[in-house]
Amino acid sequence: MPAPTAPHPAAPTTPVGRLTVLYDADCPLCVHLRHWLLRQRQLVPLDLVPAGSREAGRRFPDLDHTATLREITVVGDRGQVYRETSAWIVCLWALADHRAKAHWLATPAGQPFARMTVLAAAKWREALKGPSCEDGRCEAPRPPD
Numbered sequence: 001m002p003a004p005t006a007p008h009p010a011a012p013t014t015p016v017g018r019l020t021v022l023y024d025a026d027c028p029l030c031v032h033l034r035h036w037l038l039r040q041r042q043l044v045p046l047d048l049v050p051a052g053s054r055e056a057g058r059r060f061p062d063l064d065h066t067a068t069l070r071e072i073t074v075v076g077d078r079g080q081v082y083r084e085t086s087a088w089i090v091c092l093w094a095l096a097d098h099r100a101k102a103h104w105l106a107t108p109a110g111q112p113f114a115r116m117t118v119l120a121a122a123k124w125r126e127a128l129k130g131p132s133c134e135d136g137r138c139e140a141p142r143p144p145d
Helices: 028-039 054-059 065-070 084-093 099-105 111-128
Strands: 019-023 046-050 073-076 081-083
Touching (some): 046 054, 073 084
Parallel strands (some): 019 046
Protein backbone atom coordinates (compact mmCIF):
# COMPACT_ATOMS: atom_id res chain seq x y z
CA MET A 1 0.00 0.00 0.00
CA PRO A 2 1.47 3.39 -0.96
CA ALA A 3 2.25 5.88 1.77
CA PRO A 4 -0.01 8.91 1.96
CA THR A 5 1.33 11.88 0.10
CA ALA A 6 2.25 15.02 1.97
CA PRO A 7 -0.13 17.93 1.49
CA HIS A 8 0.85 20.62 -0.98
CA PRO A 9 2.86 23.30 0.89
CA ALA A 10 0.23 25.95 0.06
CA ALA A 11 -2.70 23.72 1.09
CA PRO A 12 -4.42 24.78 4.31
CA THR A 13 -4.07 22.41 7.24
CA THR A 14 -7.19 23.67 9.03
CA PRO A 15 -10.66 23.59 7.45
CA VAL A 16 -11.33 27.10 8.73
CA GLY A 17 -9.12 29.89 10.00
CA ARG A 18 -11.85 32.03 11.58
CA LEU A 19 -15.53 31.62 12.49
CA THR A 20 -18.27 34.22 12.80
CA VAL A 21 -20.99 33.37 15.31
CA LEU A 22 -24.29 35.15 14.65
CA TYR A 23 -26.19 35.35 17.93
CA ASP A 24 -29.48 36.94 19.03
CA ALA A 25 -28.46 40.08 20.94
CA ASP A 26 -31.99 40.35 22.42
CA CYS A 27 -31.78 36.91 24.04
CA PRO A 28 -30.30 36.80 27.57
CA LEU A 29 -29.16 33.19 27.11
CA CYS A 30 -27.48 34.01 23.78
CA VAL A 31 -25.69 37.04 25.26
CA HIS A 32 -24.55 34.93 28.24
CA LEU A 33 -23.14 32.29 25.85
CA ARG A 34 -21.47 35.02 23.79
CA HIS A 35 -19.63 36.23 26.90
CA TRP A 36 -18.74 32.64 27.82
CA LEU A 37 -17.29 32.02 24.34
CA LEU A 38 -15.19 35.18 24.56
CA ARG A 39 -13.68 34.04 27.89
CA GLN A 40 -12.53 30.69 26.43
CA ARG A 41 -9.12 30.02 24.91
CA GLN A 42 -9.78 29.85 21.17
CA LEU A 43 -7.91 27.61 18.76
CA VAL A 44 -9.88 29.17 15.92
CA PRO A 45 -10.72 32.85 16.38
CA LEU A 46 -14.41 33.61 16.90
CA ASP A 47 -16.06 36.83 15.80
CA LEU A 48 -19.38 37.31 17.58
CA VAL A 49 -21.81 39.45 15.60
CA PRO A 50 -25.45 40.18 16.43
CA ALA A 51 -27.75 38.30 14.04
CA GLY A 52 -29.82 40.55 11.82
CA SER A 53 -27.48 43.51 12.39
CA ARG A 54 -26.07 45.78 9.70
CA GLU A 55 -22.68 44.21 10.32
CA ALA A 56 -24.09 40.72 9.74
CA GLY A 57 -25.77 41.91 6.53
CA ARG A 58 -22.55 43.56 5.34
CA ARG A 59 -20.45 40.46 6.01
CA PHE A 60 -22.95 37.94 4.63
CA PRO A 61 -25.26 39.59 2.08
CA ASP A 62 -26.48 36.23 0.70
CA LEU A 63 -27.46 34.75 4.07
CA ASP A 64 -31.09 34.48 5.21
CA HIS A 65 -30.82 36.89 8.14
CA THR A 66 -34.36 36.23 9.35
CA ALA A 67 -33.39 32.57 9.86
CA THR A 68 -30.25 33.59 11.79
CA LEU A 69 -32.49 35.21 14.41
CA ARG A 70 -34.36 31.91 14.91
CA GLU A 71 -31.38 29.57 15.05
CA ILE A 72 -27.71 29.95 15.89
CA THR A 73 -25.68 30.27 12.72
CA VAL A 74 -21.90 30.12 12.37
CA VAL A 75 -20.10 31.07 9.17
CA GLY A 76 -16.57 29.94 8.37
CA ASP A 77 -14.06 32.13 6.60
CA ARG A 78 -14.26 29.88 3.55
CA GLY A 79 -18.03 30.19 3.21
CA GLN A 80 -19.09 27.22 5.35
CA VAL A 81 -22.46 27.73 7.06
CA TYR A 82 -23.33 25.78 10.19
CA ARG A 83 -26.80 25.92 11.75
CA GLU A 84 -28.45 24.61 14.91
CA THR A 85 -26.65 21.57 16.35
CA SER A 86 -23.74 21.78 13.91
CA ALA A 87 -23.24 25.43 14.84
CA TRP A 88 -22.94 24.59 18.56
CA ILE A 89 -20.53 21.76 17.81
CA VAL A 90 -18.29 23.92 15.63
CA CYS A 91 -18.22 26.62 18.35
CA LEU A 92 -16.99 24.01 20.85
CA TRP A 93 -14.52 22.69 18.25
CA ALA A 94 -12.98 26.17 18.04
CA LEU A 95 -12.22 26.16 21.79
CA ALA A 96 -9.06 24.63 23.22
CA ASP A 97 -10.71 23.07 26.27
CA HIS A 98 -13.74 21.74 24.40
CA ARG A 99 -12.43 20.39 21.09
CA ALA A 100 -12.39 16.76 22.26
CA LYS A 101 -16.02 17.09 23.42
CA ALA A 102 -16.94 18.58 20.03
CA HIS A 103 -15.40 15.59 18.26
CA TRP A 104 -17.47 13.24 20.44
CA LEU A 105 -20.68 15.26 19.92
CA ALA A 106 -20.19 14.93 16.16
CA THR A 107 -20.17 11.12 16.38
CA PRO A 108 -23.32 8.98 16.10
CA ALA A 109 -23.10 8.38 19.87
CA GLY A 110 -22.84 12.08 20.71
CA GLN A 111 -25.25 13.56 18.16
CA PRO A 112 -28.44 12.75 20.12
CA PHE A 113 -26.99 14.42 23.22
CA ALA A 114 -25.98 17.49 21.19
CA ARG A 115 -29.43 17.69 19.59
CA MET A 116 -31.20 17.40 22.98
CA THR A 117 -29.01 20.16 24.39
CA VAL A 118 -29.78 22.48 21.47
CA LEU A 119 -33.52 21.78 21.74
CA ALA A 120 -33.47 22.44 25.50
CA ALA A 121 -31.59 25.70 24.97
CA ALA A 122 -34.13 26.74 22.31
CA LYS A 123 -37.03 26.14 24.71
CA TRP A 124 -35.27 28.03 27.48
CA ARG A 125 -34.47 30.86 25.05
CA GLU A 126 -38.11 31.20 24.05
CA ALA A 127 -39.19 31.27 27.70
CA LEU A 128 -36.63 33.98 28.48
CA LYS A 129 -37.71 36.17 25.59
CA GLY A 130 -40.94 36.98 27.38
CA PRO A 131 -44.51 37.24 26.16
CA SER A 132 -45.39 36.94 22.52
CA CYS A 133 -47.25 40.01 21.32
CA GLU A 134 -48.10 39.16 17.73
CA ASP A 135 -51.21 40.95 16.44
CA GLY A 136 -51.26 43.12 19.59
CA ARG A 137 -52.30 40.25 21.89
CA CYS A 138 -49.76 39.17 24.49
CA GLU A 139 -49.56 35.79 26.13
CA ALA A 140 -47.36 34.72 29.01
CA PRO A 141 -44.60 32.33 27.96
CA ARG A 142 -45.05 28.67 28.75
CA PRO A 143 -42.40 27.13 31.00
CA PRO A 144 -40.02 24.74 29.22
CA ASP A 145 -41.27 21.15 29.06
